[in-house]
Amino acid sequence: MIENLKVRFFDYPLQFKKYEKKYMEVIKRTFEKGAYILGEDLEVFEKNLAKFVGAKYAIGVGNCTDALLLSLLAAGIGPGDEVISVSHTFIATIEVIKFVGATPVFVDISDDHNMNVDLVEAVITPRTKAVFPVSLNGRICGNIDKLVKIAKRHNLLVIEDAAQSLGAIYKGKGAGTFGLAGCFSFYPAKLLGSFGDAGAVVTDDKKFAEKVRMLRNHGKGEGADIKLWGLNCRMDNVHAAILNFKLKKLPEWIKRRRKIAKIYNDELSDIKELKLPPTSAEHDDHYDVFQNYEIEGERRDELVTYLKSKGIEVSLPWGGKGVHQFNALGLAKVRLSRTEELFKKVMMLPLYPEIKKEHVKYVIDYIHKFYK
Numbered sequence: 001m002i003e004n005l006k007v008r009f010f011d012y013p014l015q016f017k018k019y020e021k022k023y024m025e026v027i028k029r030t031f032e033k034g035a036y037i038l039g040e041d042l043e044v045f046e047k048n049l050a051k052f053v054g055a056k057y058a059i060g061v062g063n064c065t066d067a068l069l070l071s072l073l074a075a076g077i078g079p080g081d082e083v084i085s086v087s088h089t090f091i092a093t094i095e096v097i098k099f100v101g102a103t104p105v106f107v108d109i110s111d112d113h114n115m116n117v118d119l120v121e122a123v124i125t126p127r128t129k130a131v132f133p134v135s136l137n138g139r140i141c142g143n144i145d146k147l148v149k150i151a152k153r154h155n156l157l158v159i160e161d162a163a164q165s166l167g168a169i170y171k172g173k174g175a176g177t178f179g180l181a182g183c184f185s186f187y188p189a190k191l192l193g194s195f196g197d198a199g200a201v202v203t204d205d206k207k208f209a210e211k212v213r214m215l216r217n218h219g220k221g222e223g224a225d226i227k228l229w230g231l232n233c234r235m236d237n238v239h240a241a242i243l244n245f246k247l248k249k250l251p252e253w254i255k256r257r258r259k260i261a262k263i264y265n266d267e268l269s270d271i272k273e274l275k276l277p278p279t280s281a282e283h284d285d286h287y288d289v290f291q292n293y294e295i296e297g298e299r300r301d302e303l304v305t306y307l308k309s310k311g312i313e314v315s316l317p318w319g320g321k322g323v324h325q326f327n328a329l330g331l332a333k334v335r336l337s338r339t340e341e342l343f344k345k346v347m348m349l350p351l352y353p354e355i356k357k358e359h360v361k362y363v364i365d366y367i368h369k370f371y372k
């Protein structure tokens with residue numbers, strides 16, 4: 001057994017080093033052109049991203065939080081409205097609902113850690129205007145097709161938080177393309193990460209796309225005319241230029257993520273104290289892209305401490321709490337039994353394209369040792 005390795009949860013410098021020369025070329029070219037805001041690189045990236053995702057339009061924004069917020073604003077959701085989502089998500093999904101003056105309504109999750117679509121109909125009220133399914137860990141929310149049907153029946157909009165699932169597929173359709181809009185994050189640790197914040201909205205709806213485009217740039221249409229109240233939520237052109245380069249690499253990085261996930265799945269499946277994510281074989285309904293490798297484990301806190309003592313960094317999603325469990329947010333009355341059970345056991349193992357197989361093996365060996 002190998003000893004004394006240091007396994008980082010994520011390794012930004014390693015990722016930078018691999019294509020350092022290319023990144024510096026892209027940055028230099030953009031800076032030399034003096035193209036900083038709403039430049040040609042952004043237009044090209046928007047076209048490339050829309051094509052990659054399988055949507056008609058993509059609009060680059062400052063981050064995924066902007067993408068979610070502008071989608072709500074463009075959809076006209078505001079005070080008095082209710083939006084259905086989950087608590088096992090990053091705070092951004094829910095904070096934007098609060099910030100437009102609407103009320104978040106929570107449903108519990110399924111065993112794949114995403115929204116349990118079968119619970120949605122029971123919480124729909126005359127005030128419900130939209131559903132925010134979140135596709136976590138690189139897996140599209142299971143039965144999202146069923147959710148879209150439920151939403152249609154009740155005249156609700158579907159806006160996907162696809163921050164963690166760029167490139168994931170469910171029944172032949174890409175993440176972000178199931179409802180009115182899909183929102184993506186290019187935060188550095190994401191599947192397609194920039195060197196700072198960036199995000200995007202994708203949609204097939206021309207009017208909605210135009211509105212998001214105006215909202216992200218102070219409500220401006222073509223030229224300087226102000227068409228509506230807007231904000232500054234633009235994606236920087238230099239990020240778009242970097243993302244244009246990285247998008248070409250994404251399919252290869254996804255393959256690598258799937259390979260590492262398979263190694264974890266194959267080699268940890270005999271530990272009965274662990275619950276692993278689905279395998280996602282090529283022919284499945286789901287093609288998962290493993291933004292994270294999220295497991296449930298008995299004696300989780302002890303395991304985390306043990307792995308840390310062996311030089312292995314692991315992470316608890318959102319610091320170990322669902323949105324409704326942060327006391328300051330005033331959501332204490334919300335009860336979600338599966339979500340609450342999950343947060344007693346959940347943790348994420350290191351998984352990124354650059355991680356060495358030797359490091360993955362090291363993590364696996366010590367998890368085995370712990371449960372023996």
Ligand SMILES: Cc1ncc(COP(=O)(O)O)c(C=O)c1O
Nearest residue numbers: 063064065090092163185187199
């Ligand atoms: C599920 C989810 N939604 C939204 C966001 C927000 O993305 P951003 O940091 O780009 O605003 C994130 C980022 O961590 C996320 O994981």
